[in-house]
Structures are given as C-alpha cells and as structure tokens.
Amino acid sequence: MASSKPKVLLLGKIDFAHDDWKSLSDTAEIVQAKSKNRKDFIEECKTDHLNNVVAAYRTFTSIDITGMWDEELVNALPKSLGFCAHMGAGYDQIDISACSARDPPLRISNVPTAVDDATADTAVFLILGALRGFNVSMLALRDGKWRGQPMPPLGHDPEGKVLGVLGMGGIGRNMKKKCEAFGMTTIYHNRNPLSDELAGGAKYVSFDELLAQSDVLSLNLPLNKNTRHIISTAEFGKMKKGVVIVNTARGAVMDEDALVKALESGQVLSVGLDVFENEPKVHPGLIDNPHVMLLPHMGTYTIETMIAMEQWCIANVRMAIETGKLKSPVPEQAELQSKSATAAGELVSLGIIA
Ligand SMILES: NC(=O)C1=CN([C@@H]2O[C@H](COP(=O)(O)OP(=O)(O)OC[C@H]3O[C@@H](n4cnc5c(N)ncnc54)[C@H](O)[C@@H]3O)[C@@H](O)[C@H]2O)C=CC1
Numbered sequence: 001m002a003s004s005k006p007k008v009l010l011l012g013k014i015d016f017a018h019d020d021w022k023s024l025s026d027t028a029e030i031v032q033a034k035s036k037n038r039k040d041f042i043e044e045c046k047t048d049h050l051n052n053v054v055a056a057y058r059t060f061t062s063i064d065i066t067g068m069w070d071e072e073l074v075n076a077l078p079k080s081l082g083f084c085a086h087m088g089a090g091y092d093q094i095d096i097s098a099c100s101a102r103d104p105p106l107r108i109s110n111v112p113t114a115v116d117d118a119t120a121d122t123a124v125f126l127i128l129g130a131l132r133g134f135n136v137s138m139l140a141l142r143d144g145k146w147r148g149q150p151m152p153p154l155g156h157d158p159e160g161k162v163l164g165v166l167g168m169g170g171i172g173r174n175m176k177k178k179c180e181a182f183g184m185t186t187i188y189h190n191r192n193p194l195s196d197e198l199a200g201g202a203k204y205v206s207f208d209e210l211l212a213q214s215d216v217l218s219l220n221l222p223l224n225k226n227t228r229h230i231i232s233t234a235e236f237g238k239m240k241k242g243v244v245i246v247n248t249a250r251g252a253v254m255d256e257d258a259l260v261k262a263l264e265s266g267q268v269l270s271v272g273l274d275v276f277e278n279e280p281k282v283h284p285g286l287i288d289n290p291h292v293m294l295l296p297h298m299g300t301y302t303i304e305t306m307i308a309m310e311q312w313c314i315a316n317v318r319m320a321i322e323t324g325k326l327k328s329p330v331p332e333q334a335e336l337q338s339k340s341a342t343a344a345g346e347l348v349s350l351g352i353i354a
C-alpha cells in the first residue's frame, strides 16, 4: 500500500545528524537512489521508485551518482520534485536558472551562516601562513633542514596590512572580524555596498581599487558564470607586487594557470588555497611551489560545523514538506519565497537578504 507520508529523496548520506534525520523519517517516507551513475539515475527518475518525490536532500559527493545538476539533469528529475536542500554553502553544482525555469520551479536551498566560523578560521590560518611564508620552512624541516638552507625569506606581519575581501558575505564578514584582532584593516568589493551595520567599518571600493590596494586579497564570492576566472592575468597585473592571495571560495574563481605564472614572476608573493579548479586534482605548478599553502578543501571540516550544516539542511527539507517554503532559499530564488513573512524576516536578520 502506498505511504501517505510525503516522499523525500536522499542523495548522498547523513554522517552526523542522525537524530534529526530519524525524526524527519517519522514524518516522511525516505527513498534513496539505487543508481550508481548519471545515465541510470536519469532512467530511475522515470520509475515508480522516485515517482511522487516532493523534496530531496543532496550532498556534494552525490555528484558521483548524478553528475552536475545541469539543464539535462534538472529536467530529468521527477516533475513532483518541488524542493532540493543542498548540504553546503556553495551551490555551483546546481544550475539555478534551469531549476527556476521548470514549471513549477524547483526551489533550492543552501546552508549559509553555519559554515562561517570554520571557513573563516581556515582563511585566517592560510592568511597568516602565507604572509609568514611558513610553508617553506615546514617543508624544509620535514626534509631534515632546520629552517631551510639557505635561510628562508623573512615573513610579513599582518599588523597594519590591508585585507581586501572579494565577496563580503557571511564568511567574508566573519573573517574580517577575526583579522581585525591581528591589526589588519579591511576593504571590500561586492556588486553593491553593504549597509553600514553589515560592513562594520570596512570600506567599500571598486573591483579595480580592491586589486590595487589589497596587501592580502581573500576570495569569498560564489562560483557562477559571472565569477569564473574573475581573477586572471589582467587582474594579477593590477595588484600590488608581492600581494598575498587566499582562496577558500571555489578554485575556478581564479585562473590557476595564470596564478602559477604570477607566482613564478613574483607578482604574487604567496598564496593559501583550500579550493582548486579541478578537485581533487591540484595543478602541478601549485604543488611544486613552496610559496603555496595547500589544504584539500577542509573549510567546514569540523565536527561542530558538519553537525550544524546537516541539521540546517534537514531543517530545510522539513520546512519544505511541512510549510511549502524553504528556511534558506538560494538568493537567486529569494523572490519565490517572498510570500513568507516569517522566513523572509529570518533571512533579513541573518543578513542573507537585505
Ligand atoms: N572552503 C570551504 O570549505 C567553503 C567554501 N565556501 C564557498 O564560499 C563562498 C562564499 O560563502 P558565503 O560567505 O557563505 O556566501 P555569501 O552568499 O554569504 O557571500 C557571498 C558574497 O559574495 C558576493 N558576490 C556575489 N557575486 C559577486 C561578484 N560578482 N562580485 C563581488 N561579490 C560578489 C555576494 O553579494 C555576497 O556578499 C560559497 O559560495 C562557497 O563557494 C563556503 C563554505 C565552505
């Protein structure tokens, strides 16, 4: 007999928030894809197994089954699917325009704010490490050479340096506060200036001014068709010689080939990277350069943050099936949510929508 509970598709797995998921499964019928690849998944979308699915919970790694949520995939998903809760802040795996173009639209949520502390902490670690040039000595020490031979170049203090934030959202603002404790001053560029309250004293500058004035440039903007390679050869040329760059956003916002050349020429002194253009592959020119601090996409990789992210994502699924609205719709679809005064009020108070 068919269940009367709304059907929810789990794409990926729940690693931490088991109690929240169990509680959801008391009110929803959970189904999981049987397919192991995109071709089979697209066929499975036509079967009774996925028929009538109303909401989905998806993880980054579920891309191994479905591939990118591009126009083809989005249009192959069951017509009943009204909501997808993505378990992450960055949702560049999903073509939001294709989701919005469906009739009715497929509404997507992400996980903002829960990621801010852990990702900003990662950025601060990379900023300090790249400014001080610690990677050179860390590598040398493991190679049996005390402080390297010859002595490594002296590093730089953060005190008095200008931090330039490209994409002053949740993570950028969190990082700014932490960097102020190290004596840095902040300038930022967004498509529009923030309110004075959200800017917290950071100065709004044009994109070119940000490039020209930053001692440390931090990339904190989403990856999409407008931001892919927003930093490339021409932009490196507009920066101060010896600039330090940190990227915890997405690898492809920066052109890695151009970055390798800018490091080799000395235009860029050092970089700290948590993200890469073709993860898990890393450009050999970055691997081979000791002035590059590398992390394998560890921004949110803490127990506390992973629990909070999963709980937030599950809350999106629950709210979708219980109220027909999402807790944190992606900004591109915020207007689809505008009828919900409660949810919109929450987004404003979180600084997600103005
Ligand atoms: N390394 C990691 O583990 C993590 C990486 N991320 C990445 O960090 C990104 C930022 O995350 P949040 O701060 O939570 O996002 P957010 O949405 O709070 O902030 C992004 C900011 O970028 C601005 N922006 C968008 N397009 C822009 C453009 N063309 N030029 C300048 N500014 C622009 C937005 O207005 C917003 O202020 C995510 O999209 C994600 O890709 C997020 C979490 C963890």
Ligand SMILES: O=CC(=O)O
Pocket: 087, 088, 089, 090, 091, 115, 299, 300
């Ligand atoms: O990269 C991590 C995210 O949540 O986005």
